[in-house]
Amino acid sequence: QAAKVKGPFVPRYEDYQKVYDAIAKELSEKDDYDDGSYGPVLLRLAWHASGTYDKETNTGGSNGATMRFAPEGDHGANAGLKTARDFLEPIKEKFPWISYSDLWILSGVCAIQEMQGPKIPFRAGRSDRDLSFCTPDGRLPDASKDHTHIRAIFGRMGFNDQEMVALSGAHALGRCHTDRSGYDGPWTFSPTTLTNDYFKLLLEEKWAWKKWNGPKQFEDVKTKSLMMLPTDLVLIKDKSFRSHVDRYAKDNDVFFKEFSDAVLRLFELGVPFVQPEDQRWTFKSSFD
């Protein structure tokens, strides 16, 4: 009788759902961080892993997880993201078969869904690469700049105006930290729940330069407890951007749909998937 041969472990949807569940559990249990959740910083990790993509050279993007290495991990834009990488380390130990690249993106998906955002369909298949694949500094946006810069940075990834505005709605979540970017404060009153409040506040509040010794940023005149970056205000100063801010402020469902589509595209930039586009997975949230 032939001995049973065990083939190599090929993870499937159920296995990735288990990883999702483990991240969601950690998110709900470790609630003593920042505004009560690691969700925002996990999303920022997934975004900064993906947002290095350059469509001309097909370099950068989430395939590789090269932010693990010093040159890229030390880029100014990535300050503070070690917190997110460290948060995921016990998960990686529990599920050693998942690549860091897939884990970081799956945790971004999980963060969005667990913070009551839309579903973000996911494909697996990213593989980790060595430090020779680190991207040069300067590929991520600089918050002190204007519309030309935003279009140049996101245009390099292949995004149009509408997608740039949709993606920016992520600033409903989290906050700026003086010891990371130098900026200070949250954009909304509910920084651990995804809503279209970022767009509503942009339009409804009065924004003035904050008087302080830090980098130039805006504060809301009424409560002085919220902030906007110079690049955030650009979205209501530029006519084309503004038309999308108006649409998203009016209708949260439209925002969720277009945010989900744009984030899905961001997370897949430059990844040579085997899993076909029409067979993406949608994970169950902890509250489904």
Ligand code: CCH
């Ligand atoms: Fe962002 N972001 N972001 N951002 N971001 C910061 C924090 C978050 C810019 C600058 C900053 C996107 C686009 C832009 C998040 C998601 C997205 C901070 C504060 C700066 C500065 C960092 C700190 O001090 O900790 C600029 C400039 C742009 C575009 O022009 C996009 C796109 C996304 C995701 C889709 C999230 C989430 C945070 C909160 C992180 C936290 O730790 O709370």
